[in-house]
Amino acid sequence: AQTVTQSQPEMSVQEAETVTLSCTYDTSESDYYLFWYKQPPSRQMILVIRQEAYKQQNATENRFSVNFQKAAKSFSLKISDSQLGDAAMYFCAYISGTASKLTFGTGTRLQVTL
């Protein structure tokens, strides 16, 4: 079974600084996708960024980028120029290329301070 591990329950970053959230996963499949979801206080789940396992290039979406290390089964999220609106729970998630269920990590609560 696939598992997703987030070892940082809480992180804090100052506004305009950079922070990296960690995620590791375990799978025996070769076709899969990885995601970072944001859950602000409103509880809405928002997709931040996606990485296809078959792509070597790390995904980037504006201030958000990932460091995908396939051999190490590591998938970290870097947030640059942090903003107050980035404060939220961040969930790392995995999906197989052949099945549609998302497997989530336990989440990292990100606090952004002035």
Added chain:
Amino acid sequence: DSGVTQTPKHLITATGQRVTLRCSPRSGDLSVYWYQQSLDQGLQFLIQYYNGEERAKGNILERFSAQQFPDLHSELNLSSLELGDSALYFCASSVDIDPGLDEQFFGPGTRLTVL
């Protein structure tokens, strides 16, 4: 706004009761997924329906059941409720042609409190 609607937003009920949560997917999406977010279990997949048929099952209790209707809306039925069933229940939808590339859009969730 993701385009996925869920009703009700909040539900408070007593142990032993039965409730129904409703989800309307985005226009054009054939797949509906149900997820449970609780303090104990985190975020976990319950069940998926695709165009009216059950496609995948996760950690869904036997007391829980779901269905997807011809108009593609879905209902999650929870019966013989226990205190531990208190959670946020999310519905998500997607076109589900390519599981990894097709984004799952999440609804706002239904907060269930069992007293």
